[in-house]
Amino acid sequence: MANKEFPYTGFTSLAVHAGHEQDPNYAHLTPIYASSTFVYDSAEQGMRRFSKQEEGYIYSRWGNPTFTEAEKKIAAMECFGVATTNGDPLQVKALLHASGMAAITTLFISNLKAGDKILSHFSLYGGSQEMMDKILPGLGIEAVIVDLRDLNKAEEALKADPKIRMVYLETPANPTVQCVDIAELTQLAKKYNKLVACDNTFATPYLQQPFRYGVDFIIHSTTKFLNGHGTAVGGVLLGRDIEFMNNRAAKTYQLLGGNSNPFDAFLLINGMRTLEIRMERHCHNATEIANYLEVHKAVAKVNYTGLSSHPDHYLAHKQMRHPGAIMSIELKGGLQAGIQMMDRLQLCTRTVSLGTCDTLLCHPASMTHYGVPKAQREQYGITDGLIRMSIGIENVQDILMDLEQSLKGL
Template sequence: MENHPQFTAMASAAIHAAQSDMGENAHLVPVYATATFTFDNAQQGMDRFSGTAPGYIYSRFGNPTVSVAEKLIATLEAFGIVQEDGSPLPLKALLHSSGQAAMASMFLANIAAGDTVLTHYSLYGGTHEFLFDFLPKFGVKALIADLHDLDSVEKLLQKDHTIRMIHIESPANPSMRCVDIAAVCKIASAYSVKVSVDNTFATPYLQQPFRYGADFVFHSTTKFLNGHGTAIGGVLLGKDLSLMQKVNKTAKLLGGCANPFDTFLLVQGIKTLELRMKQHCSNAMRVAEFLYAHAGVAKVNFNGLPSHPDYELSARQMRYPGAVMSFELKNGFDAAVRFIDRLQMCVRAVSLGTLDTLVSHPASMTHSGMKKEDREKAGISDGLIRISVGLESVEDILRDLEQALG
């Protein structure tokens, strides 16, 4: 990762850290739409494959457009973080075809049969299925614990030496529960346990998990980093550069490489990250306050409300609470369906982090692959609605929600 000491704010880094001298002094990062790269001679090809000479070989292994995006995201996640000697924190980023692919590379490079992954309730549905349905087929166990109970976490690590990783979503999907990343990392480090953080909901603008001791951070770049819903992608970042070489090897073998054109769209989206996140968060606060006061709403899960159990933790750990929330309707499933069907402007769609406001029903959509009892333990009732607040006029958002609630 390049050091850019001239940047005093993340907004500047998001725009200029992606600039490159590739492609005939092109203003924007070029799209390198090529599957393979040529060699000047046989020796150069051998040297690149052996790693003794720089250069690209094959786009599954690396691509110039992808490399620029990786350096950009690493710059943002490490922005302003220094090591004990005062030097900038070096990070390695690996861009993938999706967030799921990035997550798979991370887990499969760091755990093996007989190992255990410790995590918490209220995870993204795909993550839950990967940990509890997919990994057990290969002898890996997943264990759920209350990561807010730090004494209990430490006792688990003392007792179960098979725990090799702790995986955190903070804020979590869709409960918006937050975990004290610094406290968990401190305990995990004492037992040589790695900590990974899904930072998709927060983005590096709102939260930097490496600042609190995380070993790995990953995002579904499809969401707020891209910001426009134009491309699927994922990124994994790590601070142990030698370990990331191992992860890179795993990623290549799994084949979940990023697409250069999708990467180009990602880079363009990131340039407005700070501006977008400020407005997303401002709109979200107004929406959360409206829902909290509405007679038809039983509960609002938003870490920016004082009623949320992690309100104070979120305020310490994040710049702003974010732009995603969930709320429970008093009349359950029927009320949820009626509400979604009556929307006029807000968009009925899964995913999140786009310019427009997206509304979904977790129990029947994003988390439908989970067993009902697991969903309920995670707080996902049949009347729960998830909303990713967009950048429309907040008055228009509120007007649509009000008429849909009836």
């Protein structure tokens, strides 16, 4: 077993070994600690743990050894090769949640109060958009939506409204894979003393590291590429202010009850060990498929940052290692052609979610973004004919064969 102080030179070595502590019974992999509570050697020890005078586990809603390894592994990946302004390796704190939405809830509730506003952009994940539209207003928190690809509009919004407390980014965004400039927007936000949070689910820490550009918080739906196998729902919130994360964020997390569970954490840990290998194959396949679809006679448009035709192609290249594995397409035949295509699939899978080993197709307007009003969806580029594709790790020729037969005659 690699020592926890070992100076990893590669991402996969880190993904395999980071966060692991030797189990007292010498299990090779971290066990599933399926215990709701943890015991103390004495009443005094219990008192010390509750008062934080001594580290240790108390109750699995507050923390669990299986959670801890997953949290440390994700934190290590997001910080790999990232330094502070002093040149020291960046250290962050992670909190493992039951879902990505639970992590977003902890982020918002721990940082915002009635009267505060969030500055964000269009084409967000449907759950995030609905949270801003339907839940936060009841708490007195408002979302301001601006095209943040235009830095002048971003600064105008920040200047005009001192109630904006947080800038919330999702890049690449779901499902149009629009990108925003993390570095420029973070610099701009800091000029006005605002917090910055970034949803890094589509990119993963292997393709993009928002902490490198100075953001305060990172969110993941660990259900997706981090788990990689579609076996467990989860989410994580990471923050660079460790005191805040250990206190206000942790207390919010504990009281809201959005914690993960040991079995899902175990599945996540083992999924992350192969993240780099999987992402390389995902991205290779996606590039070939995007090039094929861009010239297909049935396809009107391909949204994929790896194509030079995508408006955010150069920005994505600037801040991502590879363009990623997510794309969306518009068929010339519109909604009906999309239904026919999806019904004909033989290898690829018809389902929501993304980031699993198999290629997944879904129809955002009727699935992931069903709860977003039609006019709002269309304003954000999510039309009735849009199909989102999460490209898997199958042999690319087999994916291409399935797409070809499903598009024939459309």
